[in-house]
Amino acid sequence: MRKYLAILRGALMEGMAYRTGFFFIILGNIIYLCVAYFLWHSIYANTTTIHGLTFNETFIYISLGSTVFVLLKTYADWQIAHEIEDGTIAIYLTKPVDYQFYALFISLGSVLTTMAAITVPTLLMLTLVFHVTFSLGPGLLLFPVSLLLAFLISFFFDYVTGLLAFYAESIWGISTTKEILISILAGALVPLQFFPQAIQKVLLVLPFQAIYYTPLMLVTRPNQDGSILLSMLGIQVLWVVILFVLTRLFYNQAIKVLRVAGG
């Protein structure tokens, strides 16, 4: 474990080396929040609830959604694909580290830097400028855990996308498609309640909702019954386990392309 903590430490320090980028990401996010605020304000002009969500709840969901989206976007898929394409992966394959854990901790380092540099300022903005009031409830306590699980699930998707570089010349198309699919199917753009009933049912059994919908709902509706909150978390845990096993199996398969066909 200590070796991965050392890798995490390195990743955190590398993250700090690119400070100037943070400012622009915060600025971009603020512009998006302003647009979203006025858009949803006018949508809610003649009504107090849409699909059972109040304006405040929807805006928390949307604004937090974009913030978490920025947070979880670690570009791990691009980095892994890049390491495979230019052969740098060989360096890690000759070290006593597990490649998946190495990539995971690099990615975690990126999430933690983003959290300190972008997420916290954005949350302050939300409360101070947009006067968003968060309701209090046990869901808020579960949010950090849920966010960590969401990160793991998001990472597994990035990891598989990155490993596809063993098969594809470029993962550009695959990565873009993955990004769009996840942001829609996971409820990063709008809450899942806004989808038709039938589609909602399908989406709730797919792993995507565990990335955005679950943690976001914990904050939007923190007062739900304890058993409902815990079962949401339970489903996340289940997806983490399933995806972990699947990604291990996929790695063993993908690495054969290198081991057998050469780099």
Added chain:
Amino acid sequence: MTLIHIEDLNKHFKILNRHQGLSGAIRDLFSSDFRLVKAVDGISYDIEAGEIIGYIGPNGAGKSTTIKMMTGILKPTSGEILVNGQPPYLNRIRQAQIMGVVFGQRTQLWWDLPVIESFKILKEIYRVDQKTFDAHMDLFNDLVGLGALFGQQVRTLSLGQRMLCDITASFLHDPQVVFLDEPTIGLDISVKAKIRTVIKELNKTRNTTIILTTHDLGDVEALCQRIIIIDKGRILYDGGIKKVNALFGAYRTLKLQIDDFSETTLETLQQKLGEQFSAESGITVAETEDHWTDVTIDQARTPLADVLSFVMGSFPVSDVRIVEISMEKVVRKVYDGALG
């Protein structure tokens, strides 16, 4: 003690035969027209602990493929490979602990961090204890003055400094074997010399086995007692450096640019050299690139200076370069039976 045992090792790749043009590209999508490339074709050797092996051959000879099999990245198609008694591709993580690897064109250092941080991370990755770490850092500092570079970001290092850091870093965990893949590529003479000293020193003090692939015959001359020449996946020569040294160590190519070059210049040059020096002088003349004439000289038989002054005196030479014999020429000579 035999550290690496390789017997009848093969690595074959299946490569798709690609067709030309757009229609060809579409055909390739469904094609099963593969050709077999034997990157490594039945090689065998044993390497003893503490040796420095020069592993040389032209581009595409199979050097890197063999290294990748020894480091456990590639799985052999057939044959046996044991490093410290274990096949490297099984239990890769445990095997990685006993080896160090430097790929000349890549770095294991963290690009945006000060040099010392990479060493600290490696310390944890290889579970090096503090005492050993300190002792090694002192040693590296004595060898290459590493201390002065510690605070510098890796991206700001020169290629030579970075390579010195990379090489010493690969010795941090006291590996039994270190693979150096083209460690002197793109470096100038003085840095090369320094890198050679460091490699030699580390080999001596730690008794680490070193396997060195290089294009630079100077590296081999300076470091290796034993040399393995490989071409087209097969071993051409495996043995002492002395015999090979005589082959490439003594040869130099004199590249001449002669004014008013014409068809007859080459003939005249050949003729005049023949008159001046005896038939056994070992001088050959050939035109290579545009208007450059190559005169290859065996220094053991004819002093280079004599030939140079003779040519300069008899022909209008506008430019001269002296180059060591190339890897490709050595391999060709070996093929021609020069090592008998």
